[in-house]
Amino acid sequence: MRELLDLFWTFARIGGLTFGGGYAMLPILQREVVEKRQWVSDEELMDYYAIGQCTPGIIAVNTATFVGQKTRGIIGGIMATLGVVFPSLVIITVIAAFIQNFADLEIVKNAFAGIRICVCVLILNAVIKLLKSSVVDKATLVIYAAVAVGSILTSVSPIIFVLLAGIAGVLLQNWKGGATK
Amino acid sequence: MTYLRLFYEFFKAGLFSIGGGLATLPFLYNISDTTGWFTHGQLADMVAISESTPGPIGVNMATYVGFTTGGIPGAVIATIGLITPSIIVILVIAGFLKAFRDNKYVKGAFYGLRPASTGLITAAGFSVVMISLVQLDAFRASGSILDLFNWRGLLLAAVIFLLTRVFKKLHPAVFIGASAVAGILFGFAGVSI
Numbered sequence: 001m002r003e004l005l006d007l008f009w010t011f012a013r014i015g016g017l018t019f020g021g022g023y024a025m026l027p028i029l030q031r032e033v034v035e036k037r038q039w040v041s042d043e044e045l046m047d048y049y050a051i052g053q054c055t056p057g058i059i060a061v062n063t064a065t066f067v068g069q070k071t072r073g074i075i076g077g078i079m080a081t082l083g084v085v086f087p088s089l090v091i092i093t094v095i096a097a098f099i100q101n102f103a104d105l106e107i108v109k110n111a112f113a114g115i116r117i118c119v120c121v122l123i124l125n126a127v128i129k130l131l132k133s134s135v136v137d138k139a140t141l142v143i144y145a146a147v148a149v150g151s152i153l154t155s156v157s158p159i160i161f162v163l164l165a166g167i168a169g170v171l172l173q174n175w176k177g178g179a180t181k
Numbered sequence: 182m183t184y185l186r187l188f189y190e191f192f193k194a195g196l197f198s199i200g201g202g203l204a205t206l207p208f209l210y211n212i213s214d215t216t217g218w219f220t221h222g223q224l225a226d227m228v229a230i231s232e233s234t235p236g237p238i239g240v241n242m243a244t245y246v247g248f249t250t251g252g253i254p255g256a257v258i259a260t261i262g263l264i265t266p267s268i269i270v271i272l273v274i275a276g277f278l279k280a281f282r283d284n285k286y287v288k289g290a291f292y293g294l295r296p297a298s299t300g301l302i303t304a305a306g307f308s309v310v311m312i313s314l315v316q317l318d319a320f321r322a323s324g325s326i327l328d329l330f331n332w333r334g335l336l337l338a339a340v341i342f343l344l345t346r347v348f349k350k351l352h353p354a355v356f357i358g359a360s361a362v363a364g365i366l367f368g369f370a371g372v373s374i
Contacts, residue, residue, distance in 0.1 A: 015235070015236050015237070015240075016235050016236065017235065018235060018236065018237065019233075019234075019235055019352060019354070025237070047278060047279075047282075050282070051274070051278065051281065051282055052271075053200060054199065054200075054287075054291045054294075054295075055199075055267075055270050055271065055274065056195065056196050056197060056198065056199060056266055056267065056270055057195045057196070057198065057239075057263070057264070057266055057267030057270065058195070058198075058204075058205070058237050058239040058240060058263070058264070058267065059200070059237070060237035060239075060240070061237065061239075061240065061263075061264050061267045061268075062267050062270075062271050065267055065268050065271040065272065065275075066271055066275060069271065069272055069275045070275070074272055077268060077271065077272055077275075078268060081264055081267070081268055084237070084240075085236070085237075085240045085244075085260050085264060087235055087236050088234075088235070088236030088237065088240040088241045088244050088260070089244050089256060089257065089260055091234050091235060091236065091241075092230070092231070092234060092236070092241050092244040092245050092248065092256070093244060093248050093253055093256050095230055095234060096230075096244075096245050096248040096249065096256075097248070099226075099230070100249075106370070107365055109370040110364045110365045110367075110368055110369050110370045111361035111362075111364045111365050112226050112229070112361070112364065112370070113313070113364045113369035113370040114337065114360040114361050114362070114363045114364020114365065114367075114369045115225075115226065115229040115357055115360050115361050115364060116222070116225045116226065116229070116309065116312065116313040117313050117314065117334045117337050117338050117341070117360055117364075117369070118229065118337075118338075118341050118356050118357050118359075118360035119225050119228050119229050119232075119309050119313070119357075120306065120309050120310050120313055120314060120338055121338055121341045121342045121345060121356070122228070122232060122345075122353055122356070122357075123203060123206075123228075123302065123305065123306035123309060124306060124342065125342075125345055126202060126203050126302060126306075127299060127302055127303050127306060130200075130295075130298070130299040130302065131299055133295065134295035134296045134298065134299045135296050135299065140292065140293075140295070140296040141296070143293055143296040143297055143300070144296035144297070144299055144300045144303075145300070146300070147296070147297045147300030147301055147304075148299075148300035148301075148303040148304050148307075150300075151207065151300065151301055151303075151304035152304045152307050152308075155211075155214055157211055158197065158198075158207040158208055158211055158301050159193065159197045161297055161300070161301060162197045162198075162199070162294065162297055162298075162301075163197075164297075165293040165294050165296070165297030166290040166291075166293050166294050166297075167290075167293070168293045169289045169290045169291065169292040169293020169294060170286050170289035170290050170293070171289075172289065172292065172293065173285070173288060173289030173292050173293075174285060174286070174289055
């Protein structure tokens with residue numbers, strides 16, 4: 001029981017200390033989970049992190065589940081994951097409640113009109129970064145453009161695009177692999 | 182009933198979004214379109230707040246959307262909905278980690294999934310541009326091409342973009358804060374000062 005609580009609080013601290021999640025989380029994870037607690041080795045953490053990036057869901061949540069599972073089985077995985085989302089739940093709920101009450105003030109409206117423009121730039125920067133790692137050849141460029149345009153012009157669910165792209169990836173990769181042999 | 186729907190919508194987002202950060206954003210736009218629980222404008226504000234507060238962005242956004250839709254229980258249910266698929270998938274593959282990563286079909290799928298995820302985030306970014314930088318209503322009313330774009334907004338966007346390129350190490354919260362100040366100083370919401 002004490003170990004489970006320890007998992008919860010350690011991951012709560014990691015969640016609360018991470019701004020931006022995902023990539024920002026790795027140094028804090030290394031310090032808390034590898035160096036201080038020695039729950040997993042550095043290599044294991046890197047494996048979890050790499051697989052966490054390419055499995056469904058949030059990277060931070062996936063990594064937390066992995067480390068918790070390694071330490072204390074299924075219950076451990078659940079406790080670590082609940083821990084990592086706990087600070088978000090508290091902090092965002094407080095902020096959201098606060099903003100709801102002040103949303104009609106002129107100063108708040110003006111601030112958010114400015115902030116929305118910044119959000120455009122932040123998303124643009126995220127896309128530029130992702131393009132470098134995800135668009136690696138002509139086929140991936142076609143998938144990228146088709147999904148972007150299709151998603152802008154139609155109201156088809158993102159799920160359909162994800163499924164089609166996954167199938168296309170399997171077909172393209174294995175067909176290419178066969179051709180080079 | 183709303184709670185059940187919240188759980189279901191976020192379960193789907195958790196199951197089908199790949200990668201970190203803004204990967205859930207396209208799903209949130211889809212939820213906005215299909216349920217009308219919140220507007221695209223509110224969603225853009227939530228992105229800003231989720232990026233400038235502690236915690237993973239995807240989790241913050243889920244909590245925020247859940248709270249807006251159903252108060253504190255909504256926040257908890259949306260967040261749990263988002264993380265449930267992760268817990269199930271990770272617990273299942275934890276047993277055969279290496280085999281999973283080296284599988285040629287898994288590799289192939291992700292070869293296609295990564296650009297698709299980038300494409301979906303691009304489309305989500307496009308909708309933020311449409312609400313913050315493009316003024317279709319003003320353009321329709323006047324017919325003047327000068328009214329189509331929010332020129333002050335474009336100028337601010339260009340300045341912020343250059344700053345983010347020059348000061349790569351600075352946290353996004355700094356740029357969000359600076360834009361809030363600019364928005365207040367220059368009355369960006371169209372409210373006269």
